[in-house]
Amino acid sequence: xxxxxxxxxxxxxxxxxxxxxxxxxxxxxxxxxxxxxxxxxxxxxxxxxxxxxxxxxxxxxxxxxxxxxxxxxxxxxxxxxxxxxxxxxxxxxxxxxxxxxxxxxxxxxxxxxxxxxxxxxxxxxxxxxxxxxxxxxxxxxxxxxxxxxxxxxxxxxxxxxxxxxxxxxxxxxxxxxxxxxxxxxxxxxxxxxxxxxxxxxxxxxxxxxxxxxxxxxxxxxxxxxxxxxxxxxxxxxxxxxxxxxxxxxxxxxxxxxxxxxxxxxxxxxxxxxxxxxxxxxxxxxxxxxxxxxxxxxxxxxxxxxxxxxxxxxxxxxxxxxxxxxxxxxxxxxxxxxxxxxxxxxxxxxxxxxxxxxxxxxxxxxxxxxxxxxxxxxxxxxxxxxxxxxxxxxxxxxxxxxxxxxxxxxxxxxxxxxxxxxxxxxxxxxxxxxxxxxxxxxxxxxxxxxxxxxxxxxxxxxxxxxxxxxxxxxxxxxxxxxxxxxxxx
Amino acid sequence: xxxxxxxxxxxxxxxxxxxxxxxxxxxxxxxxxxxxxxxxxxxxxxxxxxxxxxxxxxxxxxxxxxxxxxxxxxxxxxxxxxxxxxxxxxxxxxxxxxxxxxxxxxxxxxxxxxxxxxxxxxxxxxxxxxxxxxxxxxxxxxxxxxxxxxxxxxxxxxxxxxxxxxxxxxxxxxxxxxxxxxxxxxxxxxxxxxxxxxxxxxxxxxxxxxxxxxxxxxxxxxxxxxxxxxxxxxxxxxxxxxxxxxxxxxxxxxxxxxxxxxxxxxxxxxxxxxxxxxxxxxxxxxxxxxxxxxxxxxxxxxxxxxxxxxxxxxxxxxxxxxxxxxxxxxxxxxxxxxxxxxxxxxxxxxxxxxxxxxxxxxxxxxxxxxxxxxxxxxxxxxxxxxxxxxxxxxxxxxxxxxxxxxxxxxxxxxxxxxxxxxxxxxxxxxxxxxxxxxxxxxxxxxxxxxxxxxxxxxxxxxxxxxxxxxxxxxxxxxxxxxxxxxxx
Numbered sequence: 001x002x003x004x005x006x007x008x009x010x011x012x013x014x015x016x017x018x019x020x021x022x023x024x025x026x027x028x029x030x031x032x033x034x035x036x037x038x039x040x041x042x043x044x045x046x047x048x049x050x051x052x053x054x055x056x057x058x059x060x061x062x063x064x065x066x067x068x069x070x071x072x073x074x075x076x077x078x079x080x081x082x083x084x085x086x087x088x089x090x091x092x093x094x095x096x097x098x099x100x101x102x103x104x105x106x107x108x109x110x111x112x113x114x115x116x117x118x119x120x121x122x123x124x125x126x127x128x129x130x131x132x133x134x135x136x137x138x139x140x141x142x143x144x145x146x147x148x149x150x151x152x153x154x155x156x157x158x159x160x161x162x163x164x165x166x167x168x169x170x171x172x173x174x175x176x177x178x179x180x181x182x183x184x185x186x187x188x189x190x191x192x193x194x195x196x197x198x199x200x201x202x203x204x205x206x207x208x209x210x211x212x213x214x215x216x217x218x219x220x221x222x223x224x225x226x227x228x229x230x231x232x233x234x235x236x237x238x239x240x241x242x243x244x245x246x247x248x249x250x251x252x253x254x255x256x257x258x259x260x261x262x263x264x265x266x267x268x269x270x271x272x273x274x275x276x277x278x279x280x281x282x283x284x285x286x287x288x289x290x291x292x293x294x295x296x297x298x299x300x301x302x303x304x305x306x307x308x309x310x311x312x313x314x315x316x317x318x319x320x321x322x323x324x325x326x327x328x329x330x331x332x333x334x335x336x337x338x339x340x341x342x343x344x345x346x347x348x349x350x351x352x353x354x355x356x357x358x359x360x361x362x363x364x365x366x367x368x369x370x371x372x373x374x375x376x377x378x379x380x381x382x383x384x385x386x387x388x389x390x391x392x393x394x395x396x397x398x399x400x401x402x403x404x405x406x407x408x409x410x411x412x413x414x415x416x417x418x419x420x421x422x423x424x425x426x427x428x429x430x431x432x433x434x435x436x437x438x439x440x441x442x443x444x445x446x447x448x449x450x451x452x453x454x455x456x457x458x459x460x461x462x463x464x465x466x467x468x469x470x471x472x473x474x475x476x477x478x479x480x481x482x483x484x485x486x487x488x
Numbered sequence: 489x490x491x492x493x494x495x496x497x498x499x500x501x502x503x504x505x506x507x508x509x510x511x512x513x514x515x516x517x518x519x520x521x522x523x524x525x526x527x528x529x530x531x532x533x534x535x536x537x538x539x540x541x542x543x544x545x546x547x548x549x550x551x552x553x554x555x556x557x558x559x560x561x562x563x564x565x566x567x568x569x570x571x572x573x574x575x576x577x578x579x580x581x582x583x584x585x586x587x588x589x590x591x592x593x594x595x596x597x598x599x600x601x602x603x604x605x606x607x608x609x610x611x612x613x614x615x616x617x618x619x620x621x622x623x624x625x626x627x628x629x630x631x632x633x634x635x636x637x638x639x640x641x642x643x644x645x646x647x648x649x650x651x652x653x654x655x656x657x658x659x660x661x662x663x664x665x666x667x668x669x670x671x672x673x674x675x676x677x678x679x680x681x682x683x684x685x686x687x688x689x690x691x692x693x694x695x696x697x698x699x700x701x702x703x704x705x706x707x708x709x710x711x712x713x714x715x716x717x718x719x720x721x722x723x724x725x726x727x728x729x730x731x732x733x734x735x736x737x738x739x740x741x742x743x744x745x746x747x748x749x750x751x752x753x754x755x756x757x758x759x760x761x762x763x764x765x766x767x768x769x770x771x772x773x774x775x776x777x778x779x780x781x782x783x784x785x786x787x788x789x790x791x792x793x794x795x796x797x798x799x800x801x802x803x804x805x806x807x808x809x810x811x812x813x814x815x816x817x818x819x820x821x822x823x824x825x826x827x828x829x830x831x832x833x834x835x836x837x838x839x840x841x842x843x844x845x846x847x848x849x850x851x852x853x854x855x856x857x858x859x860x861x862x863x864x865x866x867x868x869x870x871x872x873x874x875x876x877x878x879x880x881x882x883x884x885x886x887x888x889x890x891x892x893x894x895x896x897x898x899x900x901x902x903x904x905x906x907x908x909x910x911x912x913x914x915x916x917x918x919x920x921x922x923x924x925x926x927x928x929x930x931x932x933x934x935x936x937x938x939x940x941x942x943x944x945x946x947x948x949x950x951x952x953x954x955x956x957x958x959x960x961x962x963x964x965x966x967x968x969x970x971x972x973x974x975x976x
């Protein structure tokens with residue numbers, strides 16, 4: 001098994017260097033490649049297909065809840081950013097600017113959108129006149145730009161792909177319902193389709209979206225214990241409505257500002273999926289997201305291959321007919337090499353079939369998530385595969401929940417204890433994970449945690465495992481119970 | 489019928505001013521809106537949904553022929569454009585440039601992609617080493633930029649949406665087959681789904697894509713007689729392979745340049761669909777593309793509405809269950825207003841149902857394409873609707889073919905005759921249409937036609953209705969038979 005060893009050496013073990021493992025795994029599996037453009041990656045076909053599946057899962061739910069897609073210009077005039085003060089402060093340092101076009105300097109420079117509240121706010125001010133025009137429920141799939149200093153493939157790149165929903169409502173109540181509805185859709189997609197458990201909660205004021213009244217997020221734990229913000233939903237109040245004069249004549253004949261929301265999720269979900277489910281063998285995809293769900297590999301001596309194929313081909317067709325995303329690997333490489341290859345690429349089920357299996361009317365199903373093998377009759381194999389895929393989906397979610405809970409620390413009450421916890425984890429080379437802490441609500445207390453430990457507040461969970469009583473920094477009475485963690 | 493008159497006045501008749509008609513119709517139907525960003529439009533939900541349907545029809549066929557989607561950076565370093573000489577000459581005048589980002593000037597300025605041969609060529613040079621890596625069959629859905637002087641919604645905008653396929657092959661033969669295969673897919677989608685007849689053919693050298701060996705196109709006639717290039721497919725030979733050093737080790741152990749192709753279609757197809765099928769009542773969509781295929785409108789006195797709804801609701805459900813995109817208009821406006829409204833929005837079938845219809849167990853189907861009304865039994869209405877939708881699809885295509893052929897002129901042999909033809913059409917206020925002309929193959933003869941008449945060569949059709957014998961300009965023997973027309 002010389003190939004085997006060579007193979008394993010190519011991916012750095014997670015425990016040795018998690019970031020290196022991540023880069024090794026996604027490069028080797030050909031999900032992405034670096035480019036000569038600073039901080040921009042290529043989404044190669046296997047990486048892009050993951051995004052297509054995430055898109056389909058999200059888009060379906062957006063449409064079911066009455067949203068429609070539209071497309072707004074990518075270039076945003078500089079003056080638009082001035083109309084919401086916090087917004088420009090938040091995004092200005094990260095903007096790339098077009099200053100010349102068609103051989104001439106522009107009169108007003110144009111930003112590459114970091115998000116589209118401004119241009120969409122401007123258009124809404126022209127489209128909305130009356131309560132009859134409300135609500136406006138629009139989503140956009142688009143590329144956006146944030147010129148980040150430090151980048152990480154999928155998780156943080158200068159250009160990325162996302163969806164941004166932008167809605168306008170007659171009342172605060174309705175806008176707040178929308179904000180929560182979309183957060184719940186994110187939770188559902190990420191938990192049910194990507195098999196990633198998340199905490200729904202509210203961002204602290206210091207972590208709010210630039211220009212929002214309230215920001216809510218779903219937060220997920222990676223296998224190195226760090227957090228990824230996997231989706232955000234903002235109640236923007238009248239902030240953008242006032243900046244862009246989005247007013248309507250209400251039923252009571254009064255002109256009023258609309259209440260707007262925005263909500264976004266992005267290609268960083270690809271990165272999260274890899275960091276939650278991958279292991280030292282490489283990637284592992286939950287069946288609902290996997291580009292290939294089952295790889296069929298014939299085994300046994302070549303001279304008996306023809307016999308094997310008489311059972312192989314009809315089974316391939318049967319799986320396809322059952323709606324399974326199946327792929328046959330008939331290349332000349334050894335079965336051992338192929339097993340490694342498809343494990344590394346994260347395929348949930350490997351189906352092995354050799355001459356003896358054909359004689360016995362059976363096949364072997366090998367699970368990527370547990371490594372277990374089961375033997376099933378060929379006759380009912382399609383059904384068995386379909387069932388096993390659902391079982392794997394559930395098991396991957398359950399495993400992620402168990403990992404998360406194991407690395408969630410509920411007993412840390414002071415900064416000293418947090419320091420001690422981090423030191424202990426570092427000496428044991430274990431993830432320091434997340435810490436549930438009380439917080440008095442003062443910005444300085446939150447900032448001090450970050451300053452001293454690099455743990456930042458993730459969110460104030462709606463439904464925390466316990467309620468904390470005292471502020472982790474000052475010891476005063478806690479107003480909120482907050483997840484703190486290092487984050488991507 | 490006061491509303492009726494007011495309504496008709498809002499859309500300029502096609503015969504009076506076709507461009508005004510176009511803008512009036514798409515604005516009134518809320519397909520798009522202008523923005524403060526020069527030459528950029530908003531694709532509003534009803535416009536964007538057309539693009540989603542075009543995307544789905546194309547993407548399905550791309551995948552069936554073995555292509556996969558990927559995503560490459562939008563920003564392209566200036567130096568990349570230098571690597572293919574004709575390419576930079578062709579695109580340089582139209583490029584917008586990012587010159588600063590993150591608060592600092594860039595060392596090398598970055599173009600907003602007008603097309604992606606360069607960045608993709610660069611990546612392919614790293615991915616392709618051996619004949620085993622070929623072919624590479626990748627497509628990208630993306631926004632692109634061409635800073636045009638004169639813009640027209642959907643047909644020519646500074647930013648637009650498109651797909652661009654980029655493939656690399658071991659041999660010229662295979663690359664040329666790919667070029668033709670994709671041209672055929674464009675023809676199929678545009679004729680079968682958009683109900684627009686096209687001529688497949690080759691572009692003359694002066695109209696070739698910048699950097700291509702051969703460019704092929706499908707060309708469609710609008711209702712004002714002008715042409716729209718509805719899709720192009722390029723055989724690029726080794727041009728980009730040499731510029732970007734895309735080489736592979738072949739089976740014969742020789743390093744060789746790959747042969748590449750590229751092919752694209754864009755949101756201008758939305759504009760073409762409107763200009764081919766629309767009329768003085770507004771838009772008209774072929775059933776396979778229509779966001780709404782059937783609008784159901786209850787008629788008759790309000791006091792009998794309840795009775796109508798007992799038949800209306802189950803029929804709505806039955807149509808939905810049959811896979812029809814159906815919409816019910818239960819607003820308070822008069823039936824007459826609604827009829828106009830949905831005709832203007834291009835819905836193929838209006839389904840009317842009143843108290844007497846319910847008594848007689850029937851409904852009325854009114855066709856957008858012919859204005860005809862037919863009465864069908866409620867019991868079989870879903871089936872009748874499905875069948876009628878197919879009939880309308882075919883009829884709209886046939887009508888477009890008849891219009892095109894009527895405005896295709898095969899008998900014009902000299903520039904003098906062309907001048908006379910144009911003058912006659914102008915005095916009759918008729919579209920001058922297309923002219924099939926002989927061409928000797930000299931650039932000057934082609935240029936002279938354009939200079940004198942604004943008719944440009946569209947393509948050299950593979951299968952012209954007749955073969956022309958002499959050059960329209962110089963009278964020498966014709967090497968090619970060419971479609972000439974004014975074009976968008």
